[in-house]
Amino acid sequence: MLKKLFLLFFICAAFAACQNIEKSERPENLIPEDKMIDVIAEIFLMQSARNFNKRMFENTGIRGQEYIFEKYEIDSVQFKRSNDYYADNYEVYQRIYDSVKNRFEKLKVELDTLQQQEQQIKDSIAKVRRDSLGVEEDSLNPEEERKIEEISDSLINEKDSLGRRVLDSLPQPRSRN
16 A cells, blocks of 8 residues: 555656746847757767867867857857757757758768769879889789879878868869759
């Protein structure tokens, strides 16, 4: 009997606790939704960079969230209040996070494309190098392949007098749309 009474009391207390969920009031300086998307995306990128190589990230001297808050001219209190407000409005918050997710998916596609282009350039340079040496592609030993790869890498990373990568300063091929 005592167990049933305790269980009934616990259920009533839990039910009563769920009744008065207070939602955050709209802050006076609410960060607009589009700016909030930018801020959250940059916070995620900054955290990922820090988690990827913490020592290298710390050596840059950049203080992640402080940098982002300065960049977007907001402060931590404004961010927290805006984040709490959006979190209480599920549909808006979901839309914000979907936008962040879509942004990262687009970035991934761009990165994959750049990596493919870089590999194609490396392959082309290696082929030109092989052709200029008069070497058959199948006749190279692993040591020769490594040397050609090193030469390709050095050409790809070569910088001009302004410190820009030479390949970055070349005109990009136009898409065939």
